[in-house]
Amino acid sequence: MNPSTPPRTLGHPHIRELTDQLWNAVATADEYLATDVVLRALDDGVDPETVLLDVIAAVQGTVGEEWAANRISVAQEHAATAINERAVTALALHPAARTTPHRGRITVACVDGEWHALPARLVAEVLKLRGWQVDYLGAQVPAHHLISHLHTTKADAVALSSSIATRLPTAHAAVTACQAIGLPVLVGGAAFGPNGRYAHLLGAQAWAPDARGAADRLAQGPLPRPQMDHQPVDDLPHLADQEYTLVVRNNHALVRAVLLALEDAFPAMRAYDDIQRERTAEDLAHIVDFLATALYLGDEDLFTWFIAWTAEILQARGVPARSLPPALDLFARELKDFPRARRILRRGVETLTTDSSTTAGTPA
Amino acid sequence: MTTFPPSLHLTTVTAEDSVRIEITGDLDYDNAGLLLNEVTARLGARPRPGDLRLHCAGVGAIDSTGLSVLLMIGRRTAAAGTRLHLDERPAMMDRLLDLTGTLEYFTAMTTAAAPHTAAEGPATT
Amino acid sequence: MDSTRTQTVTDTEPDFPWGRAPYPVLVADAAGVLVRLNDAAQVLLPAARPGSRLADLVPAWLAEADQAVRLAGPRSTPSRIPASGAIGTRRFEAHASTRDDGMVAWWLVDDTDRQLTREALHMERERTAFLAKASSALLSSLNLARCMDITAQLAAENLADAALAIAPARDRWLPVVSCVRGGTPTAGKEAISPDDVPGLGEALRGFPPVPSRWIDPSLAPPWMIPEGFGPIKAMVITPLPGHGVPAGALVLLRKEGSAAFTEEEEVFARLFAARSGAAMSAARLYAEQTAITDVLMRELLPPALHHVAGVHYAGGYRPSADHERIGGDFYDVHPATQQGDPTLVTLGDVCGKGLEAAVLTGKIRSTLHALLPLADDHQRMLTLLNAALLDSHHTRFATLVLASVVRDGHRVQVRLTSAGHPKPLIIRTDGTVEEADTRGTLVGVLPEVRARTTTVTLAPGESCVLYTDGITEAKGGPLGDTLFGEQRLVRALSGCAGMPAEGIVEHVQMLVSQWLGNRRHDDMAVVTISAPRTHHLNAVDGRTRGRYTS
Structure with missing residues (x-):
C-alpha cells in the first residue's frame, strides 16, 4: 500500500504538519482526533483534494509501510484503515467538499x-x-x-x-x-x-x-x-498450455504435498503447533497463488518480485527465509510436467540466491 | 471453482416393527430433502413402523436445512405415532442440536413418543 | 475498301464463320487496322468500318489491351484476368486471340449483369456486416439510454447525415438522443406531443402499423434538427418495433446536397430499426424488472449501521450466492423510541438460502419491529415471534440473538439472549475474548421456546460481536477443507482489542473471505456493538507513534 502520491509540502505550508497529526490520530486509534484534524484543515481553507491525497492517502501509505516493517499487525492495519475511512466520510460531508x-x-x-x-x-x-x-x-x-x-x-x-x-x-x-x-x-x-x-x-x-x-x-x-x-x-495466448488452469485446480493438493515434503526436509517442522503449521501452509498457498498469477499473465517478473518481497517480510518478522528455496524446489518437483511453471520457480530460486531486493507495494 | 457436495446415500433396512435408515453424506441444503422423502415414504407404509431409527454415524455435515428436515421428520413421526431415534450422532451433530436447543426435543421423542402403535387402521393425528 | 462492301461481306466469307455469333467479334491486322467485324460488333459499334484504326473505334481500356496483346506477341499466354470495361451502357470482358501473322481477334463477352450482381452482392455483404455489428453493439447493453445512443450513432454513421432515436414518453417528456455523422450522441428530453409531428405519434404507439414515412422536411420541428445542420433535404420516420411492444422511433435526416433516400435504403433502415427496436425494448423490460426487484429488495437488504445513542455499531453481510444481494441472514438496529431506553439489536439466520430465505427474514424483521415495545422482555419477544412463525406445513426456523444496548456513563450495558444461535463474543481491552453466557431454543418450529439472558458490560474500547454460523462454518484455508471455526474467530478477535466497530467487521470479513478463496459458502453476517473509546486517551505531542509501534 504505497501512498498514492508522496507527501507534498507544496501548496500549503501545513500539509506536513497535518499529515503528522493525522498519523498520530490513526496510530493511536483515535478516530475523533482523526476527524478533527481533517475537518479543521478544511475549515482553515485547505483544498479538500489536497487533504484527501496529500494527507489521508499519505498516512495510509505509512500504515502499509508500518505493517510491512512488522511494527503493526494486520488487525491494527485494519483499525488504522477504518479510521482513515471515517476521516474520508467526514471530509465528504464538509461544505467545502460539496459539488454539483x-x-x-x-x-x-x-x-x-x-x-x-x-x-x-x-x-x-x-x-x-x-x-x-x-x-x-x-x-x-x-x-x-x-x-x-x-x-x-x-x-x-x-x-x-x-x-x-x-x-x-x-x-x-x-x-x-x-x-x-x-x-x-x-x-x-x-x-x-x-x-x-x-x-x-x-x-x-x-x-x-x-x-x-x-x-x-x-x-x-x-x-x-x-x-x-x-x-x-x-491477449493471453499462453493460456492454451493449461498450466494456469491446472495449477489453480490443484492448488490445495500442491500445498499439501509440499508441506509434507518440507517436513521431511526440515524435521524441526514436525514440532510445529497447529498455528505454525497453518502459517506455513498459508505461505505455501500464497506462493501457489503468485505462481498461478504469473502463469496467467505470462510474466515471470511478477513471481520473482513476490519472492523477493516475501523474503523481506519474513526478515522483518525475524523469520529466516532459508526454507523458501527448498519450498520452491519442491513445487518444481511436483510440477514436473509444467515447463512454464518450472521456469518461473527457477527464477524465484535465483532471485533468492542472488539476493536482489526490491521495493514495491504489498501483495497481500 | 464450484465444488459439488458429495451426494447423500441412504440405506434403508426394514425389520418387523421398525425402520432403520443409514445416512452417509451431508444433510444439507442440497441433499437433505432426500431423507425427508425417504422417511415420508416409510411412514406411509402399512403397517406403520413403531420405531424409526436414523443411523447418523455417517453424517458428514449438517446445516440449517438439514436440521429443518430433522425437525419435520420429528413432527411427522410424532403425528404417525412412530418413535424417532437419532442414533450414533457424531459430535458436531450433537453440538448443533445443543446450540439450537433441540437436543432435548429429539431425546424426548425417543422415550416419550406415543406408545400406541398405529399398526392398523387410518392414522389419527 | 468501302462500307457497302464490308457490310455484305462480313458474315458470308468462309474464313470468317463468326458473322452470326452472339458475341461481338473484332479482327484487326498487325498494324491495328480493323479487318473484320461481325453483326453483333456492328450493333455495338455502329461507326466501325473495316479499314479504321481499332484504337479510334473502341474505348481506351480496350485500345490499351489491344496494345498490350500486340507487344506480348503471338506466343504469349493470355492474361488470366481479361481486360474489362464499359462500351456504351454495357460492360464487357475482352478476350484476344493472336495469329502468327500478327492478326488479333477480339471477342467481347457481355458482363453487365454479372457485374451488377457482384456490386449488389458487395453492398449486401456490407449491409449484413453492418447489421451484424449493429446487433452485437446493441445486444451488449441492457441499458435503454445506451441502446438509444448506439442506435442514433450507428444510424448517423451508416444511414443518414443525422439520426434521432426517440423512446415512448413515460411522462410528458419525450426522451430523444440525436447524433450527427461524425459526432457523439447527445441525449435530451422534449416536452412535446408526438402527434405534433406527422408520423411520429403512430411510430411511437406502434399503431396503426405504419411503414417508414416520408416527411416533408419543412414540417420538421426545430428540436429535430441538430444545431448547425442546415437545411434538410429528406427526412424519414421509421418505427422501432420491440418485442411485441413499440420501442420508439428512428428519424433519419439528410442534408441539402446529399442523395435522397432510395427505396432500397429505406428497406435497409427498417432492418436496422428491427434490431435496435428489439434491443431498446429488451433494455426497457430489464429496467422495469430491475426497478421492481430493487424496490422489493430494498426492504430485505441489511441496513447501514452507524452510531446510535452514544454506542457504535457496524455490520457486514455477504450472501451465499455472489449474484444475489440478499439471503437468509439478517440484522437490524432499532433505536429506542424513548430517550434513555435501550437500543434493540437483532441478528439472526433462517434456515435455507436465497430468495425464499430472504422473504422469511423479512417476515421476522417486521415481526420483531412490531414487538419493539416489549423489547425489555427478551423471553416474551421470542415467545411471540415463535408463535408468529409456527406453521404446520413446514419447519423453517430461525436462530437469532437479541441485544438490548444502553449507554451507562462511559460504559455500555448489553443484555443478550441467544435463541439457538452461536454465542456472541466480547472483546475486552486486554485482548481477552469471552463468550456471552446465553442460550436458548430456535424459533419457529417447537411449540415453546426457552432462553437464558445474560448482561455484559463493555468498557470504553470494548466490543461485542454477533455473527452467524456462515463465518465459523466457512470451509477453506490453505489446505482447502478446514472449517474456519470458532477458535480461529476468537484468535482473530483477540487481535482486535480497541479497534473501531467497522474495523472489526471488516477484519473478520477479510479473514473469512481469504479463508474461503473461491469456494462455496453460506450466508455470513457480523455485527459489532462497541463502547466508544473516550476522547483523546493518548497524550499527543505530535511525534509519538502511539502504543501500536511499541
Whole structure:
C-alpha cells in the first residue's frame, strides 16, 4: 500500500504538519482526533483534494509501510484503515467538499476479492470533487453485481481498483465483462504492476498510478470505446498450455504435498503447533497463488518480485527465509510436467540466491 | 471453482416393527430433502413402523436445512405415532442440536413418543 | 475498301464463320487496322468500318489491351484476368486471340449483369456486416439510454447525415438522443406531443402499423434538427418495433446536397430499426424488472449501521450466492423510541438460502419491529415471534440473538439472549475474548421456546460481536477443507482489542473471505456493538507513534 502520491509540502505550508497529526490520530486509534484534524484543515481553507491525497492517502501509505516493517499487525492495519475511512466520510460531508456534478458519470469499484477499499474510495471522492457523478460500489464487488449495476445506470466509464496482484485474473474477467457491454475501463492500484504494465496486458483502456492520475486522465477526454469484436483470449495466448488452469485446480493438493515434503526436509517442522503449521501452509498457498498469477499473465517478473518481497517480510518478522528455496524446489518437483511453471520457480530460486531486493507495494 | 457436495446415500433396512435408515453424506441444503422423502415414504407404509431409527454415524455435515428436515421428520413421526431415534450422532451433530436447543426435543421423542402403535387402521393425528 | 462492301461481306466469307455469333467479334491486322467485324460488333459499334484504326473505334481500356496483346506477341499466354470495361451502357470482358501473322481477334463477352450482381452482392455483404455489428453493439447493453445512443450513432454513421432515436414518453417528456455523422450522441428530453409531428405519434404507439414515412422536411420541428445542420433535404420516420411492444422511433435526416433516400435504403433502415427496436425494448423490460426487484429488495437488504445513542455499531453481510444481494441472514438496529431506553439489536439466520430465505427474514424483521415495545422482555419477544412463525406445513426456523444496548456513563450495558444461535463474543481491552453466557431454543418450529439472558458490560474500547454460523462454518484455508471455526474467530478477535466497530467487521470479513478463496459458502453476517473509546486517551505531542509501534 504505497501512498498514492508522496507527501507534498507544496501548496500549503501545513500539509506536513497535518499529515503528522493525522498519523498520530490513526496510530493511536483515535478516530475523533482523526476527524478533527481533517475537518479543521478544511475549515482553515485547505483544498479538500489536497487533504484527501496529500494527507489521508499519505498516512495510509505509512500504515502499509508500518505493517510491512512488522511494527503493526494486520488487525491494527485494519483499525488504522477504518479510521482513515471515517476521516474520508467526514471530509465528504464538509461544505467545502460539496459539488454539483457537471461532467459525466463514473462507476468506481474494487474487483472481487479486493478488500482494500480506501484507494477506490479516494478515487471516488476525488472524482466527485472534480464534478463527476460517481457510483461507488465499495470493496469486493463480484463481476455479476458490477455488470447489473452498469446495465441500470448509464456510466461513461468504469474505474476498477485492485491492490493484490493475485486478483489480476479476476480483475481481467471484470475488465472484459465491462468492455463486453461497451464500457471503457480505467484500472489502478498496486496489483497492476510498475507503470501499470499489467493494465495494458489485460486490455484496460487506461491506467492511472493514483487517484489524482485517474481524475486527470478522465478530465483529458473520454476513454476510447472498447472494440466489440475483440477476444480477450487473444491477449493471453499462453493460456492454451493449461498450466494456469491446472495449477489453480490443484492448488490445495500442491500445498499439501509440499508441506509434507518440507517436513521431511526440515524435521524441526514436525514440532510445529497447529498455528505454525497453518502459517506455513498459508505461505505455501500464497506462493501457489503468485505462481498461478504469473502463469496467467505470462510474466515471470511478477513471481520473482513476490519472492523477493516475501523474503523481506519474513526478515522483518525475524523469520529466516532459508526454507523458501527448498519450498520452491519442491513445487518444481511436483510440477514436473509444467515447463512454464518450472521456469518461473527457477527464477524465484535465483532471485533468492542472488539476493536482489526490491521495493514495491504489498501483495497481500 | 464450484465444488459439488458429495451426494447423500441412504440405506434403508426394514425389520418387523421398525425402520432403520443409514445416512452417509451431508444433510444439507442440497441433499437433505432426500431423507425427508425417504422417511415420508416409510411412514406411509402399512403397517406403520413403531420405531424409526436414523443411523447418523455417517453424517458428514449438517446445516440449517438439514436440521429443518430433522425437525419435520420429528413432527411427522410424532403425528404417525412412530418413535424417532437419532442414533450414533457424531459430535458436531450433537453440538448443533445443543446450540439450537433441540437436543432435548429429539431425546424426548425417543422415550416419550406415543406408545400406541398405529399398526392398523387410518392414522389419527 | 468501302462500307457497302464490308457490310455484305462480313458474315458470308468462309474464313470468317463468326458473322452470326452472339458475341461481338473484332479482327484487326498487325498494324491495328480493323479487318473484320461481325453483326453483333456492328450493333455495338455502329461507326466501325473495316479499314479504321481499332484504337479510334473502341474505348481506351480496350485500345490499351489491344496494345498490350500486340507487344506480348503471338506466343504469349493470355492474361488470366481479361481486360474489362464499359462500351456504351454495357460492360464487357475482352478476350484476344493472336495469329502468327500478327492478326488479333477480339471477342467481347457481355458482363453487365454479372457485374451488377457482384456490386449488389458487395453492398449486401456490407449491409449484413453492418447489421451484424449493429446487433452485437446493441445486444451488449441492457441499458435503454445506451441502446438509444448506439442506435442514433450507428444510424448517423451508416444511414443518414443525422439520426434521432426517440423512446415512448413515460411522462410528458419525450426522451430523444440525436447524433450527427461524425459526432457523439447527445441525449435530451422534449416536452412535446408526438402527434405534433406527422408520423411520429403512430411510430411511437406502434399503431396503426405504419411503414417508414416520408416527411416533408419543412414540417420538421426545430428540436429535430441538430444545431448547425442546415437545411434538410429528406427526412424519414421509421418505427422501432420491440418485442411485441413499440420501442420508439428512428428519424433519419439528410442534408441539402446529399442523395435522397432510395427505396432500397429505406428497406435497409427498417432492418436496422428491427434490431435496435428489439434491443431498446429488451433494455426497457430489464429496467422495469430491475426497478421492481430493487424496490422489493430494498426492504430485505441489511441496513447501514452507524452510531446510535452514544454506542457504535457496524455490520457486514455477504450472501451465499455472489449474484444475489440478499439471503437468509439478517440484522437490524432499532433505536429506542424513548430517550434513555435501550437500543434493540437483532441478528439472526433462517434456515435455507436465497430468495425464499430472504422473504422469511423479512417476515421476522417486521415481526420483531412490531414487538419493539416489549423489547425489555427478551423471553416474551421470542415467545411471540415463535408463535408468529409456527406453521404446520413446514419447519423453517430461525436462530437469532437479541441485544438490548444502553449507554451507562462511559460504559455500555448489553443484555443478550441467544435463541439457538452461536454465542456472541466480547472483546475486552486486554485482548481477552469471552463468550456471552446465553442460550436458548430456535424459533419457529417447537411449540415453546426457552432462553437464558445474560448482561455484559463493555468498557470504553470494548466490543461485542454477533455473527452467524456462515463465518465459523466457512470451509477453506490453505489446505482447502478446514472449517474456519470458532477458535480461529476468537484468535482473530483477540487481535482486535480497541479497534473501531467497522474495523472489526471488516477484519473478520477479510479473514473469512481469504479463508474461503473461491469456494462455496453460506450466508455470513457480523455485527459489532462497541463502547466508544473516550476522547483523546493518548497524550499527543505530535511525534509519538502511539502504543501500536511499541
